[in-house]
Amino acid sequence: xxxxxxxxVFWFRRDLRLHxxxxxxxxxxxxxxxLGLFVLDRNILDRLEDRDDxxxxxxxxxxxELRQALQAxxxxxxxxxxxxxAAWDRVTQKHQVALAFWNRDYEPYAVQxxxxxxxxxxxxxxxxxxxxxxxxxxxxxxxKPDGNPYTVFTPYAKMWRQKxxxxxxKPLSSRPSPPGRWLAWSSESMPTLEDLGFVPTRxxxxxxxxxxxxxxxxxxxxxxxxxxxxxxxxLHLRFGTLSIRTLAxxxxxxxxxxxxxxxxxxxxxxxxxxxPHTTESAFKPAYDRIVWxxxxxxxERWCQGQTGYPLVDAGMRELLSTGWMHNRVRxxxxxxxxxxxLIDWRWGEAWFARHLxxxxxxxxxxxxxxxxGCGNDAAPYFRVFNPYEQARKFDPQGVYIRRWIPEIDTLTxxxxxxxxxxxxxxxLETYKKALSGEL
DNA sequence: TGAAATGTTGGGGCG
DNA sequence: ACGCCCCAACATTTC
Numbered sequence: 001x002x003x004x005x006x007x008x009v010f011w012f013r014r015d016l017r018l019h020x021x022x023x024x025x026x027x028x029x030x031x032x033x034x035l036g037l038f039v040l041d042r043n044i045l046d047r048l049e050d051r052d053d054x055x056x057x058x059x060x061x062x063x064x065e066l067r068q069a070l071q072a073x074x075x076x077x078x079x080x081x082x083x084x085x086a087a088w089d090r091v092t093q094k095h096q097v098a099l100a101f102w103n104r105d106y107e108p109y110a111v112q113x114x115x116x117x118x119x120x121x122x123x124x125x126x127x128x129x130x131x132x133x134x135x136x137x138x139x140x141x142x143x144k145p146d147g148n149p150y151t152v153f154t155p156y157a158k159m160w161r162q163k164x165x166x167x168x169x170k171p172l173s174s175r176p177s178p179p180g181r182w183l184a185w186s187s188e189s190m191p192t193l194e195d196l197g198f199v200p201t202r203x204x205x206x207x208x209x210x211x212x213x214x215x216x217x218x219x220x221x222x223x224x225x226x227x228x229x230x231x232x233x234x235l236h237l238r239f240g241t242l243s244i245r246t247l248a249x250x251x252x253x254x255x256x257x258x259x260x261x262x263x264x265x266x267x268x269x270x271x272x273x274x275x276p277h278t279t280e281s282a283f284k285p286a287y288d289r290i291v292w293x294x295x296x297x298x299x300e301r302w303c304q305g306q307t308g309y310p311l312v313d314a315g316m317r318e319l320l321s322t323g324w325m326h327n328r329v330r331x332x333x334x335x336x337x338x339x340x341x342l343i344d345w346r347w348g349e350a351w352f353a354r355h356l357x358x359x360x361x362x363x364x365x366x367x368x369x370x371x372x373g374c375g376n377d378a379a380p381y382f383r384v385f386n387p388y389e390q391a392r393k394f395d396p397q398g399v400y401i402r403r404w405i406p407e408i409d410t411l412t413x414x415x416x417x418x419x420x421x422x423x424x425x426x427x428l429e430t431y432k433k434a435l436s437g438e439l
Numbered sequence: 440t441g442a443a444a445t446g447t448t449g450g451g452g453c454g
Numbered sequence: 455a456c457g458c459c460c461c462a463a464c465a466t467t468t469c
Contacts, residue, residue, distance in 0.1 A: 223440085331440065370440090382469040383441050390441085424442085428469060 004096040007183055008032040011039070011102040012077075013110075015133050015240035016062045018069060020171040022131035027101040028180025035183040036070055037091060038063055040081040043109075045196060054201035054323050054357055055235075060193050061205070062241055067190060075182030079190040084113055088120060097126050103133035103240075106269050107361050108276040134240070135266045136168055136248055139273035142266070149274040150267070151283075151376040157263045169248040203323045205357070208236040210250045219257040225315075225326035226399035231258070232324065234358025237265075268366035271376060278375070279365050280346075287374030287381075289434040293342040301417055302337055303351055305404070308416035311391040312336045314404035321404075323357035328394055334371035335385035339427040340418055345372035373431065381431040384424050 010027040016038075018024065027034045040059075048056065067077040080087040091097065100121050105114065118128050132138040142160045143149055150156035193200060214221075214231055221229025236242035244262070251258045275283060282288045301307050305316035315329035325333070330352075337348045349368040353359050369375025373383070395401055398408075407413050 328440085335441090379440075380469085384443095384469085385440095386442060421443095424469095432469090 006032055006098040007095050008034045008099040008101060009037050009091060009095070009097050010034050011037050011100065012066070013038075013102060013105060013240075014238060015103045016059075016066055017241055017243065018066070020243040020245055021103070021240075022133040022172070023101045023103040023129070025172055026129055026131055027099070030099055030101075030180075032099060033181050033183040034075075035091070035095060035097075035185070036066075036075070036077045037087070038066075038077060038079045039084050039087040040079060040191060040196060042081065042083050043113075045081075045198075049354055051197065052199050052201050054203045054205065055359075056196065056198045057193065057201040058205050058235065058357070059239065060191075060196075062239060063190065070182060071186075073182050074184050076185055076187040077190070078187045081191045081196060084117055085120065088117055092121070092124055092126065097121075097124075100126055100128045102128075102130055104130045104138065105134065106139050106273040108272070108279060111273075111276070134244065135269050136244055136262060137164055137266050139270040142270065149270055151271070153264065153267055153377045156267050156270075157260065160263050160266065169245050169252060171243055171245045171249060201323075203321075203357070206232050206235055206324070208233065208242040210242075210247060212250065212254070215251050215255045215258050218255045222257070223328045223394050224400075225329050226395055226397070226403070230327060232358075234356075234360065238358055238360050265360075265363060268362040271366055272362040275376075278369060279361065282372075282374035283369055283376045284374050284378075286435050287372070287431075289437075290342075290374075290430060291434065292344045294344055294347070295341070298341050298417060299337075299343050299347055301414075302333070302341060302343070302348075306414050306417075307336070308414040309336065309340075309387040310398075310401045310405055310408060311387045311395065314401045317404040319352075319355050323355060325356070326400075328390070329400075330367065331371060332385050332387055332390050334368055335379075335383075336387060338368075338372040339384045340420070340423040342427060342430055345369065345374065381435070382428055384427055386420060386424075388420070 008027045008030045010024050015021050015024070045056070063077065063079055067079070070077050078091070080090065082090070102114075105111070121128055137160055139149075142156060142163055144155075144159075150159065210231065210233070214229065217229065218231075221227050223229075231247075233242055233247060237244055237247070248259070248262055251262065271278065271283075302312070302316060305313035305320065307313055311329065312333050315325050315333045318329070319325040334345070334348055337343050338345050345368045349364055352364055352368070353361070356364070366375060370378045373379055373381035391398070391401060402408060405413065
C-alpha cells in the first residue's frame with residue numbers, strides 16, 4: 001500500500017482569490033501539494049437572520065468560481081458545511097497534513113476560533129503558518145513610540161504613512177517562485193444555497209473592477225450621494241475577492257483622500273484588535289451611561305425609511321433596496337438614530353451588519369461609535385447633523401432624495417417623526433447628563 | 440467628516 | 455456730510 005503523502009492545507013477565509021494572497025503564496029512555496037479548504041461556518045451562517053442574505057449568494061458564487069479555477073489546475077476546493085473544529089478534524093483524518101496556512105483575521109470571533117484551531121492542529125503535530133493579508137498595515141505594525149496602540153486617527157495616519165513600505169502595498173507577483181503545486185484530487189460536490197437553507201438574493205452584486213476615474217475625482221465627488229463617486233468595493237475587500245494591495249497600488253499617487261480612507265480601514269482593524277470590547281460597549285465608558293429612549297416603533301420607521309426626514313429615508317431605502325448606502329448618508333442616518341431618536345448605536349450597528357453587503361465589523365463598530373460620539377477620536381457629542389443642512393449641501397438638487405422617495409411631494413410621505421430643534425436639544429441634554437455623572 | 444448662537448463689520452437707505 | 459439703523463455677510467464661540 002502506498003504511503004499517504006504529506007500535504008499542506010490552505011484555509012480560505014476572507015481572501016477568496018488565488019492572486020496576491022500572502023499565506024497562499026507561502027503554502028505554494030512550501031513544496032508540499034496544497035489542498036484548498038473553505039468552511040461554511042455554522043456558527044456564522046446559523047445566526048444570519050435572512051434566508052435571502054445576499055452575502056451568502058455572493059459567497060457561494062465566489063466559491064464556485066474559485067473551485068472552477070482550481071479544477072482547471074487539476075485540483076479542487078474542499079468546501080465543508082460545519083463548524084471549523086469539525087471541518088479540520090475531518091481534513092486531518094482524511095489527509096496526512098503536515099502544514100496549515102491561513103491569513104490572519106482580527107475580529108474577536110475569528111481570533112478565538114483561530115486560537116482553538118491552532119491548539120487542535122499543533123496537538124496533532126501539524127505546523128501552522130499565518131500571514132498578514134487583509135490590511136495594508138496590520139494591527140501591531142503602527143504603534144506609538146511607547147509601544148501602545150494609537151486611539152486617535154490623525155497621529156495614527158501620520159505614523160502609518162511614515163511606516164508603510166513599497167512591499168506593504170505592492171501586489172505579489174502573480175506567479176510564486178517556486179511555482180508550487182496544488183493537490184491533484186477531486187472533491188465531493190459543493191453544498192448549494194438550498195443545501196444551506198438559503199435562497200438567492202434579489203439584489204445586484206457589485207463587480208470588483210477598480211475605476212481609475214472614480215479614484216481621480218474621489219476628493220471632489222465622494223460626498224455627493226447622487227453621483228457614483230465612491231469605489232463601492234467594500235464587499236470585495238471584505239471577502240478578499242479584491243486584494244487590498246491591488247486597490248492601494250491603484251490609489252497611491254492618484255488620490256491621497258482615497259488612501260486616507262484605506263488608512264481609516266486599517267485604523268479600525270487595529271482598534272478592534274486592541275479593544276475587542278468595543279463591539280459591545282462604548283470605547284469611552286462614560287457614554288455607556290446614556291439613557292437611550294429606544295422606542296421600537298421609531299426604530300422600525302428608521303429601518304424602513306419612514307422618518308419623514310428625506311435624506312435619512314432615502315439612505316435607509318437605498319440600503320434595503322441595494323445592500324449599500326452612500327457613506328455621507330451613513331453618517332447622517334447614524335447621527336439621526338443616535339441623536340435625534342436617542343436609540344442605542346448598537347441597534348443601528350446590528351441593522352447595518354444585517355443589511356450591508358460590505359459589512360466589515362471593525363469599520364461598522366468604529367463608524368457607529370464615531371457617529372454616536374462614544375468612540376475613539378469620535379465626533380464630539382454636540383456635533384449633531386442637521387439632515388436638512390446635509391441635504392442642502394450634498395444633494396442640492398434633490399436628485400438622490402427623489403430617486404429613493406418618489407412620493408416626496410405627495411401626502412403619502414410621512415410628517416417628520418421628531419422636530420429637529422426639539423430633538424437636537426433633547427440629545428444635547430441627554431448626553432450632557434450622562435457625561436456629567438448625574439442621573 | 441456640524442450646526443446654531445453670538446459677535447463683528449461694512450454698505451446703503453434715510454432723515 | 456453725518457449719524458443712525460438695518461441687515462447681510464462673515465467670523466468666532468458654543469453646544
